[in-house]
Amino acid sequence: MLGQIKLVFFFMLLSGAAGGLWYVQHLKAENEILTLNNAKLNDAVEQQQAVIEQQLRDIEAKTEIADQLAKNNAKLTADLELANEKFNKVNASGERRDVGNLALSKPKSIERIERKREQQRARCFEIAQGSPLTEEELNATKKSQINAECTNIANPNYIPY
Protein backbone atom coordinates (compact mmCIF):
# COMPACT_ATOMS: atom_id res chain seq x y z
CA MET A 1 0.00 0.00 0.00
CA LEU A 2 2.78 2.44 0.97
CA GLY A 3 4.64 1.48 -2.17
CA GLN A 4 1.58 2.30 -4.28
CA ILE A 5 1.21 5.71 -2.63
CA LYS A 6 4.89 6.44 -3.29
CA LEU A 7 4.44 5.43 -6.90
CA VAL A 8 1.44 7.72 -7.26
CA PHE A 9 3.37 10.63 -5.71
CA PHE A 10 6.33 9.91 -7.93
CA PHE A 11 4.17 10.08 -11.05
CA MET A 12 2.45 13.16 -9.70
CA LEU A 13 5.80 14.87 -9.18
CA LEU A 14 7.03 13.74 -12.57
CA SER A 15 3.93 14.96 -14.37
CA GLY A 16 4.02 18.16 -12.33
CA ALA A 17 7.63 18.78 -13.35
CA ALA A 18 6.87 17.97 -17.00
CA GLY A 19 3.83 20.19 -16.93
CA GLY A 20 5.82 23.00 -15.31
CA LEU A 21 8.52 22.73 -17.93
CA TRP A 22 5.96 22.75 -20.74
CA TYR A 23 4.21 25.71 -19.16
CA VAL A 24 7.43 27.72 -18.91
CA GLN A 25 8.21 26.96 -22.54
CA HIS A 26 4.71 27.97 -23.50
CA LEU A 27 5.14 31.25 -21.61
CA LYS A 28 8.43 31.86 -23.38
CA ALA A 29 6.83 31.28 -26.80
CA GLU A 30 3.95 33.53 -25.88
CA ASN A 31 6.40 36.19 -24.73
CA GLU A 32 8.18 36.02 -28.05
CA ILE A 33 4.90 36.45 -29.89
CA LEU A 34 4.01 39.41 -27.69
CA THR A 35 7.42 40.96 -28.39
CA LEU A 36 6.83 40.51 -32.13
CA ASN A 37 3.33 41.94 -31.80
CA ASN A 38 4.75 44.92 -29.97
CA ALA A 39 7.28 45.49 -32.74
CA LYS A 40 4.52 45.29 -35.34
CA LEU A 41 2.41 47.75 -33.41
CA ASN A 42 5.38 50.11 -33.23
CA ASP A 43 5.79 49.74 -37.00
CA ALA A 44 2.10 50.44 -37.47
CA VAL A 45 2.41 53.59 -35.36
CA GLU A 46 5.40 54.70 -37.44
CA GLN A 47 3.49 54.01 -40.64
CA GLN A 48 0.51 55.98 -39.37
CA GLN A 49 2.81 58.87 -38.50
CA ALA A 50 4.28 58.70 -42.00
CA VAL A 51 0.75 58.76 -43.45
CA ILE A 52 -0.12 61.82 -41.35
CA GLU A 53 3.08 63.55 -42.47
CA GLN A 54 2.30 62.70 -46.11
CA GLN A 55 -1.20 64.10 -45.69
CA LEU A 56 0.22 67.33 -44.26
CA ARG A 57 2.60 67.58 -47.23
CA ASP A 58 -0.32 66.93 -49.59
CA ILE A 59 -2.36 69.71 -47.99
CA GLU A 60 0.60 72.06 -48.37
CA ALA A 61 1.07 71.05 -52.04
CA LYS A 62 -2.66 71.46 -52.73
CA THR A 63 -2.67 74.94 -51.20
CA GLU A 64 0.42 75.90 -53.20
CA ILE A 65 -1.11 74.63 -56.47
CA ALA A 66 -4.42 76.39 -55.78
CA ASP A 67 -2.57 79.66 -55.05
CA GLN A 68 -0.52 79.36 -58.24
CA LEU A 69 -3.62 78.67 -60.34
CA ALA A 70 -5.42 81.62 -58.76
CA LYS A 71 -2.44 83.89 -59.57
CA ASN A 72 -2.36 82.67 -63.18
CA ASN A 73 -6.11 83.14 -63.54
CA ALA A 74 -5.79 86.70 -62.26
CA LYS A 75 -3.19 87.37 -64.99
CA LEU A 76 -5.53 85.94 -67.61
CA THR A 77 -8.39 88.10 -66.40
CA ALA A 78 -6.03 91.06 -66.77
CA ASP A 79 -5.42 90.04 -70.40
CA LEU A 80 -9.16 90.08 -71.08
CA GLU A 81 -9.50 93.48 -69.44
CA LEU A 82 -6.62 94.68 -71.61
CA ALA A 83 -8.45 93.53 -74.75
CA ASN A 84 -11.53 95.38 -73.58
CA GLU A 85 -9.48 98.48 -72.85
CA LYS A 86 -7.94 98.46 -76.33
CA PHE A 87 -11.33 98.86 -77.94
CA ASN A 88 -12.71 101.31 -75.40
CA LYS A 89 -9.68 103.41 -74.59
CA VAL A 90 -10.55 107.00 -73.77
CA ASN A 91 -8.20 109.59 -75.27
CA ALA A 92 -7.01 112.88 -73.74
CA SER A 93 -10.05 114.75 -75.01
CA GLY A 94 -12.38 112.27 -73.33
CA GLU A 95 -13.48 110.45 -76.49
CA ARG A 96 -13.79 106.69 -76.56
CA ARG A 97 -11.68 104.94 -79.17
CA ASP A 98 -13.84 103.79 -82.08
CA VAL A 99 -12.14 101.19 -84.26
CA GLY A 100 -14.87 101.58 -86.87
CA ASN A 101 -14.17 105.28 -87.29
CA LEU A 102 -10.43 104.69 -87.34
CA ALA A 103 -10.88 102.05 -90.05
CA LEU A 104 -13.02 104.43 -92.09
CA SER A 105 -10.45 107.20 -91.95
CA LYS A 106 -7.31 105.04 -92.18
CA PRO A 107 -8.24 101.65 -93.64
CA LYS A 108 -4.71 100.78 -94.74
CA SER A 109 -3.17 101.53 -91.35
CA ILE A 110 -5.82 99.63 -89.45
CA GLU A 111 -5.49 96.72 -91.86
CA ARG A 112 -1.73 96.63 -91.29
CA ILE A 113 -2.17 96.85 -87.53
CA GLU A 114 -4.86 94.16 -87.44
CA ARG A 115 -2.80 91.82 -89.62
CA LYS A 116 0.08 92.16 -87.21
CA ARG A 117 -2.30 91.63 -84.32
CA GLU A 118 -3.66 88.51 -86.00
CA GLN A 119 -0.14 87.07 -86.14
CA GLN A 120 0.36 87.98 -82.52
CA ARG A 121 -2.93 86.29 -81.62
CA ALA A 122 -1.79 83.13 -83.42
CA ARG A 123 1.44 83.22 -81.44
CA CYS A 124 -0.55 83.70 -78.22
CA PHE A 125 -2.45 80.49 -79.01
CA GLU A 126 0.83 78.66 -79.45
CA ILE A 127 2.14 79.95 -76.14
CA ALA A 128 -1.14 79.01 -74.49
CA GLN A 129 -0.64 75.45 -75.72
CA GLY A 130 2.82 75.29 -74.15
CA SER A 131 5.17 76.54 -76.82
CA PRO A 132 8.41 77.79 -75.21
CA LEU A 133 9.05 81.53 -75.32
CA THR A 134 11.65 82.81 -77.75
CA GLU A 135 14.64 84.88 -76.63
CA GLU A 136 13.03 87.97 -78.18
CA GLU A 137 9.86 87.40 -76.20
CA LEU A 138 11.75 86.80 -73.00
CA ASN A 139 13.95 89.86 -73.45
CA ALA A 140 11.18 92.21 -74.60
CA THR A 141 11.07 95.24 -72.33
CA LYS A 142 9.87 97.94 -74.77
CA LYS A 143 6.39 98.47 -76.14
CA SER A 144 7.67 98.00 -79.69
CA GLN A 145 9.09 94.58 -78.76
CA ILE A 146 6.14 93.03 -76.98
CA ASN A 147 3.26 90.88 -78.14
CA ALA A 148 0.47 93.35 -77.43
CA GLU A 149 -2.20 90.64 -77.57
CA CYS A 150 -1.03 88.60 -74.61
CA THR A 151 1.78 90.47 -72.88
CA ASN A 152 1.16 88.67 -69.59
CA ILE A 153 2.07 85.26 -70.98
CA ALA A 154 4.35 86.23 -73.88
CA ASN A 155 6.60 88.84 -72.27
CA PRO A 156 7.17 88.02 -68.60
CA ASN A 157 9.93 90.62 -68.28
CA TYR A 158 7.93 93.52 -69.69
CA ILE A 159 6.87 96.12 -67.15
CA PRO A 160 4.17 98.48 -68.51
CA TYR A 161 5.18 102.13 -68.48
Next chain:
Amino acid sequence: MQNALILPILTIFLISGCASTKQLEIFTKEVERMPLDLQLPPVETLEQVNLIIVTSDNQEEVFAKMKEQNIDPVVFGYSDEDWELVTKNNVRMRNQIIKLRAIIEAYKAYYEPEEQEGKENMFTKEEFEPKKLTNDD
Protein backbone atom coordinates in the same frame (compact mmCIF):
# COMPACT_ATOMS: atom_id res chain seq x y z
CA MET B 1 -7.65 8.07 -5.37
CA GLN B 2 -5.11 8.10 -8.21
CA ASN B 3 -7.63 9.29 -10.81
CA ALA B 4 -8.99 11.88 -8.45
CA LEU B 5 -5.55 13.49 -8.26
CA ILE B 6 -4.19 13.04 -11.77
CA LEU B 7 -7.27 14.03 -13.76
CA PRO B 8 -7.71 17.59 -12.36
CA ILE B 9 -4.00 18.30 -12.80
CA LEU B 10 -4.02 17.13 -16.39
CA THR B 11 -7.23 19.10 -17.08
CA ILE B 12 -5.66 22.31 -15.75
CA PHE B 13 -2.61 21.86 -17.98
CA LEU B 14 -4.80 21.11 -20.98
CA ILE B 15 -6.96 24.19 -20.45
CA SER B 16 -3.97 26.49 -19.95
CA GLY B 17 -2.46 25.02 -23.12
CA CYS B 18 -5.50 26.13 -25.13
CA ALA B 19 -5.23 29.74 -24.06
CA SER B 20 -2.54 30.76 -26.55
CA THR B 21 -1.88 34.32 -27.79
CA LYS B 22 -2.38 34.68 -31.54
CA GLN B 23 0.17 36.53 -33.64
CA LEU B 24 -1.04 39.84 -35.06
CA GLU B 25 -1.46 40.00 -38.82
CA ILE B 26 -1.26 43.53 -40.19
CA PHE B 27 -1.99 43.87 -43.86
CA THR B 28 -0.19 46.89 -45.29
CA LYS B 29 0.39 45.74 -48.83
CA GLU B 30 -0.25 48.60 -51.19
CA VAL B 31 -0.62 47.96 -54.89
CA GLU B 32 0.22 51.15 -56.74
CA ARG B 33 -1.67 51.96 -59.91
CA MET B 34 0.36 52.38 -63.05
CA PRO B 35 0.82 56.09 -63.75
CA LEU B 36 -1.15 57.10 -66.83
CA ASP B 37 1.62 59.46 -67.97
CA LEU B 38 -0.22 60.85 -70.98
CA GLN B 39 1.54 63.58 -72.91
CA LEU B 40 -0.20 66.80 -73.79
CA PRO B 41 -0.79 67.20 -77.53
CA PRO B 42 1.90 68.99 -79.56
CA VAL B 43 1.46 72.69 -80.22
CA GLU B 44 -0.95 73.41 -83.03
CA THR B 45 0.30 76.17 -85.29
CA LEU B 46 -2.52 78.32 -86.62
CA GLU B 47 -2.78 79.24 -90.29
CA GLN B 48 -1.87 82.79 -91.20
CA VAL B 49 -4.97 84.67 -92.28
CA ASN B 50 -5.02 88.09 -93.95
CA LEU B 51 -7.48 90.62 -92.67
CA ILE B 52 -9.01 93.01 -95.15
CA ILE B 53 -10.62 96.27 -94.10
CA VAL B 54 -13.51 97.12 -96.40
CA THR B 55 -15.23 100.48 -96.06
CA SER B 56 -17.91 102.17 -98.17
CA ASP B 57 -15.13 104.28 -99.69
CA ASN B 58 -12.53 101.64 -100.52
CA GLN B 59 -14.77 98.71 -101.49
CA GLU B 60 -14.23 99.04 -105.25
CA GLU B 61 -10.50 99.28 -104.80
CA VAL B 62 -10.45 96.25 -102.50
CA PHE B 63 -12.51 94.07 -104.83
CA ALA B 64 -10.48 95.14 -107.84
CA LYS B 65 -7.29 94.22 -106.02
CA MET B 66 -8.75 90.85 -105.08
CA LYS B 67 -9.65 90.16 -108.73
CA GLU B 68 -6.15 91.18 -109.74
CA GLN B 69 -4.74 88.62 -107.31
CA ASN B 70 -7.13 85.93 -108.60
CA ILE B 71 -9.02 85.87 -105.31
CA ASP B 72 -12.80 85.54 -105.45
CA PRO B 73 -14.14 89.04 -104.83
CA VAL B 74 -16.10 88.12 -101.77
CA VAL B 75 -15.52 89.08 -98.14
CA PHE B 76 -16.76 87.32 -95.04
CA GLY B 77 -16.88 90.22 -92.63
CA TYR B 78 -17.68 91.55 -89.21
CA SER B 79 -18.88 94.96 -88.21
CA ASP B 80 -16.49 96.93 -86.01
CA GLU B 81 -18.58 96.04 -82.93
CA ASP B 82 -18.56 92.35 -83.80
CA TRP B 83 -14.84 92.46 -84.52
CA GLU B 84 -14.37 93.65 -80.96
CA LEU B 85 -16.43 90.70 -79.72
CA VAL B 86 -14.49 88.23 -81.90
CA THR B 87 -11.22 89.56 -80.50
CA LYS B 88 -12.47 89.20 -76.93
CA ASN B 89 -13.79 85.71 -77.68
CA ASN B 90 -10.30 84.81 -78.89
CA VAL B 91 -8.86 85.96 -75.57
CA ARG B 92 -11.48 83.97 -73.69
CA MET B 93 -10.75 80.79 -75.66
CA ARG B 94 -7.01 81.26 -75.21
CA ASN B 95 -7.45 81.83 -71.49
CA GLN B 96 -9.56 78.69 -71.24
CA ILE B 97 -6.80 76.66 -72.94
CA ILE B 98 -4.24 78.04 -70.49
CA LYS B 99 -6.45 77.32 -67.49
CA LEU B 100 -7.22 73.75 -68.54
CA ARG B 101 -3.59 73.09 -69.38
CA ALA B 102 -2.49 74.46 -66.01
CA ILE B 103 -4.98 72.16 -64.26
CA ILE B 104 -3.74 69.11 -66.20
CA GLU B 105 -0.13 69.95 -65.38
CA ALA B 106 -0.99 70.53 -61.72
CA TYR B 107 -2.69 67.12 -61.57
CA LYS B 108 0.31 65.47 -63.18
CA ALA B 109 2.74 67.20 -60.84
CA TYR B 110 0.62 66.20 -57.83
CA TYR B 111 -0.14 62.58 -58.72
CA GLU B 112 2.88 61.66 -60.83
CA PRO B 113 5.77 63.60 -59.26
CA GLU B 114 8.37 60.95 -60.22
CA GLU B 115 7.37 61.06 -63.88
CA GLN B 116 7.48 64.87 -63.88
CA GLU B 117 10.97 65.18 -62.39
CA GLY B 118 13.30 66.99 -64.74
CA LYS B 119 10.50 67.96 -67.11
CA GLU B 120 10.30 71.72 -67.33
CA ASN B 121 8.12 71.86 -70.34
CA MET B 122 6.10 69.35 -72.29
CA PHE B 123 7.64 70.46 -75.55
CA THR B 124 11.27 70.49 -76.48
CA LYS B 125 12.71 72.90 -78.99
CA GLU B 126 13.21 70.03 -81.43
CA GLU B 127 9.53 69.16 -81.27
CA PHE B 128 8.37 72.67 -81.92
CA GLU B 129 10.20 75.73 -83.07
CA PRO B 130 8.09 78.82 -82.54
CA LYS B 131 7.74 81.05 -85.54
CA LYS B 132 9.11 84.59 -85.48
CA LEU B 133 7.36 87.71 -86.58
CA THR B 134 8.96 89.45 -89.52
CA ASN B 135 9.91 93.12 -89.38
CA ASP B 136 7.35 94.27 -91.93
CA ASP B 137 4.55 92.74 -89.85
